């Protein structure tokens with residue numbers, strides 16, 4: 001079964017960037033996904049590819065936004081994705097370097113992106 005399940009309830013933790021790690025920074029943990037929204041729900045139901053291995057086939061991707069609750073009582077939003085390799089029927093978290101920030105920063109970024117109306121009328125790449 002290759003249906004990508006809900007991520008609500010999954011734990012969230014981050015390692016520090018290398019520059020801070022060198023100075024002894026600890027990881028930040030204890031976060032938890034409390035809500036999610038998927039870009040295209042149908043992509044969560046990607047079937048296992050049964051064609052011979054093809055270097056041009058990069059598998060399947062599914063994109064989502066998550067609301068994350070942190071132990072301090074605060075929240076953040078992460079825009080991220082999962083990947084299913086060609087020939088596999090399991091999803092892997094692909095967003096080790098996803099953007100995650102406080103809701104107001106994510107809101108500003110998304111609003112500014114949506115305000116780029118001409119971006120959304122351009123011809124789209126062949127596949128997604």
Ligand SMILES: [Zn+2]
Nearest residue numbers: 049057086087
């Ligand atoms: Zn494939």
